[in-house]
Amino acid sequence: MQRLYVVGIGAGDPDQVTIQAVKAINKIDTFIVIGKGVEKQELLDVRTAILGEHAHQQFQVIELPDPPRDRRPGDYPGTVDRWHAERAERVAKLFDDIDGVGGILVWGDPALYDSTLRVVERSRFSGEVVVIPGVTAVSALCARHGIVLNRIGESVLITTARKLREGWDGTDAVVMLDADCAFLDLPDDVQIWWGAYLGMPDEMLFSGRVGDVGAQIKAARDEARARKGWIMDIYLLRG
Numbered sequence: 001m002q003r004l005y006v007v008g009i010g011a012g013d014p015d016q017v018t019i020q021a022v023k024a025i026n027k028i029d030t031f032i033v034i035g036k037g038v039e040k041q042e043l044l045d046v047r048t049a050i051l052g053e054h055a056h057q058q059f060q061v062i063e064l065p066d067p068p069r070d071r072r073p074g075d076y077p078g079t080v081d082r083w084h085a086e087r088a089e090r091v092a093k094l095f096d097d098i099d100g101v102g103g104i105l106v107w108g109d110p111a112l113y114d115s116t117l118r119v120v121e122r123s124r125f126s127g128e129v130v131v132i133p134g135v136t137a138v139s140a141l142c143a144r145h146g147i148v149l150n151r152i153g154e155s156v157l158i159t160t161a162r163k164l165r166e167g168w169d170g171t172d173a174v175v176m177l178d179a180d181c182a183f184l185d186l187p188d189d190v191q192i193w194w195g196a197y198l199g200m201p202d203e204m205l206f207s208g209r210v211g212d213v214g215a216q217i218k219a220a221r222d223e224a225r226a227r228k229g230w231i232m233d234i235y236l237l238r239g
């Protein structure tokens, strides 16, 4: 393989696929899908639908199962690093075996909390890598709530629930990758703009003071996760 497109496809709404992404998608002979397991079949279905709608050329899809991963390890950075190394090894072998132009479709934007570009770098792929930006979950959240991400002249931190639990200095923050409603430990007066399954049929939105809407969000989140088997949510906090 000589060229690899890493294409951001937006946060879930198929209409968020950009024209630049569509043009790239049409140049790809082999789509590589890094498998995430059955519980996220719906996410794989979104990718399949995007290809069905936008790819007009002959192409093949190769699914590469993820190596197994310990989700709550003692040594988090070390475990993730080893997992990435193992994944990179599998990817490198696949790149060697593929002819023509390859492509990886990435949720949201490849530059935000996504390991694809790191895996590609670690695979030591010697061909050209072309990155196509996508609409992030952060943009989708703000758009659906109709809000500006930052207050006038202020900073915004983009972080994870893991980091939030370690402590928060009150800087406006977007929190991603929350497995368990980390905002419930915050003071009641903190403002939250929360969204799940943004751009997808089951989209949910809540906003207000944590003290007023926190329990409602948790109940809605628990119900949806139990019903669907997975959830992706994101929120903006202002102290």
Ligand SMILES: C[S@@+](CC[C@H](N)C(=O)[O-])C[C@H]1O[C@@H](n2cnc3c(N)ncnc32)[C@H](O)[C@@H]1O
Pocket (backbone or CB within 6 Å): 011, 012, 107, 108, 109, 110, 111, 112, 113, 114, 135, 136, 137, 138, 175, 176, 177, 178, 195, 196, 197, 198, 199, 200, 232, 233, 234
């Ligand atoms: C591995 S990160 C990928 C982020 C992605 N690269 C982006 O640009 O948005 C996954 C996290 O993004 C957020 N996320 C992605 N898509 C989302 C969606 N449709 N609705 C709500 N949150 C989403 C959630 O916080 C989820 O835990």
